[in-house]
Amino acid sequence: TPPPADASPACSACEACPNRRDFVRWSIAAAAALALLPRNLRASPPRWITSRDGAGNLRYPVPSADGVEIDRSNEVILARTEGQIAAFALSCPHQRSMLRWRENDGIFQCTKHHSEYSPAGVYQKGRATRNMDRLAIRLEAGEVVVDPDTRFLSDDDPEGWAGAVVPVP
Numbered sequence: 001t002p003p004p005a006d007a008s009p010a011c012s013a014c015e016a017c018p019n020r021r022d023f024v025r026w027s028i029a030a031a032a033a034l035a036l037l038p039r040n041l042r043a044s045p046p047r048w049i050t051s052r053d054g055a056g057n058l059r060y061p062v063p064s065a066d067g068v069e070i071d072r073s074n075e076v077i078l079a080r081t082e083g084q085i086a087a088f089a090l091s092c093p094h095q096r097s098m099l100r101w102r103e104n105d106g107i108f109q110c111t112k113h114h115s116e117y118s119p120a121g122v123y124q125k126g127r128a129t130r131n132m133d134r135l136a137i138r139l140e141a142g143e144v145v146v147d148p149d150t151r152f153l154s155d156d157d158p159e160g161w162a163g164a165v166v167p168v169p
Contacts, residue, residue, distance in 0.1 A: 058146045062139070062169060068101045068108075068119065076135065076146055077101070077108075081119040084165040087135040087146040088121050093153070094128035108132065123154075130155045134164035142169075 052058060063069065063080040070077050075090040077099065088108075092099050097112035107124065108117040115126025123131045136150035144166070152160040 053145075056147070056149065058148055059140075060144045060146065062142065062144055068103075070101060074148060076148060077132075078144065078146070079119050079121070080168060083168050084120075085137065085144055085168060086121060086165045087137045087144070089133040089135060089148075089151060091133075092128060093130050093133050094126075099132070131161065134161050137164055137166055139166050139169060 058071070058074055058076060060069075060071075060078055063078065063085065066080050066082075068077060068079045070090065072090065077088040077090055079086050079088065088099075090099055091097065092110035092112065092115060094110060094113060094115055097110050099108045099117070100111055101107075102109050106119060108119070108121070109115070110126060110128065113127040115128035116124045117128075117132050118124060121132035121134060123129075131154035134152045134154075136147035136152070138145050152164045154161040
């Protein structure tokens with residue numbers, strides 16, 4: 001049969017082309033299948049919107065509750081725990097492998113050698129030899145401001161590392 005008059009030249013309106021009803025059915029089936037995936041395998045939208053100021057600092061809304069947020073695009077971890085907020089580098093201090101948050105266990109873990117850290121970035125076990133690297137942080141105009149270029153290493157600057165937190169407002 002010849003294609004309908006309104007068919008595009010690339011489409012011959014054959015049986016292989018899905019109609020609108022089939023497309024909707026497939027979309028619903030795909031959404032249902034996605035809902036069955038474990039949470040850690042699903043892509044989720046960012047929980048905050050970050051911006052950079054003129055000095056290259058990152059600005060985040062103050063976390064509303066204890067927990068961990070990971071900004072992969074800027075390689076920053078923001079953790080609120082025990083009345084304080086800290087910002088960490090996303091890489092493990094041992095060999096710069098990415099850290100992941102194991103929510104069920106309440107720990108950070110290195111993806112390469114499995115070193116473990118508390119939510120406050122304190123080394124617990126594994127091959128690493130120090131705490132997670134903290135980033136310079138401050139509160140300003142109701143936002144958390146992080147300087148991703150200023151790191152505090154717990155073994156080189158223990159006072160700087162300990163002070164790189166802000167109280168929850």
